[in-house]
Each structure stands twice: as structure tokens, then as C-alpha cells.
Amino acid sequence: MLKHLIKGFLAGIAIKLLENYRRLSIQMLKIEAAKSYLHGVQMARWSALGLLRMGLMIGLICVGLLLFHVGLFVLLPWSVEAKAALAMFLGLAYAAIGWFALHVAMDEKTWMEKSGAAEMLEEAIHKPKED
Secondary structure (H helix, E strand, O other): OHHHHHHHHHHHHHHHHHHHHHHHHHHHHHHHHHHHHHHHHHHHHHHHHHHHHHHHHHHHHHHHHHHHHHHHHHHOOOOHHHHHHHHHHHHHHHHHHHHHHHHHHOOHHHHHHHHOHHHHHHHHHOOOOOO
């Protein structure tokens, strides 16, 4: 009888400890999930602010280029046809430069290398060398 009482007492203690461990584990998991969520929200906020800043900079560059060309075309003593040909050449050059820059910036290989994902993938695929 005493043996069963001790077994029951120890089983009760073990169950209580396991319940506390499970409750604390779930609480820690919730805390880690909340931290990850908050970090994700912060990164999204910083990304949105960065995009807004980039949009503003691109707008300022466009206005600056427009004003430069207006001033250039007003000051040049060329014929209207020559000014139009120069405008078309500059427009094509800017479009080609913009397309090339966008192509390089959006290249998947570049993003993989810059983010470090290529190295992580390489480490995950290849087995470590055994000494």
C-alpha cells in the first residue's frame, strides 16, 4: 500500500512537472512567434519607407533631367529637326540604360548572391567533409 501511495505521489509530481513544462514551452513558443511577427512587421515598414524614398529620388532625377533638356533645347541654336533628333537619341539612350539597370537589379542570381541564400543552399546541399 505504501508502495502504491509513493508511486501515485511520484506520478502526480511528474504529471504536474510535465504540465508546467508544456505550459511554459507553449508560452515560450508564443513569445518567439510574436518576436518573429514584430520583426517581420518592422522589416516591412523599413522596406515601405525605402521604396518611398527611392520613388522620391527617382522623381527628383526625372525632374532634373527634364529641366536639363528643356534648358539645353532652349539654348541650342540648332534647327527644330536637329533638336528633335537629339531628344530621340537621348530618350533611347536613357531607356536602354534604365532597362539594363533594371535587368541587373532584378536578376535572380544577383539576389541569391547578395542575400547569402546561395551560400546557405550550397551548405545545405553538400555534405560536410569528414576528417
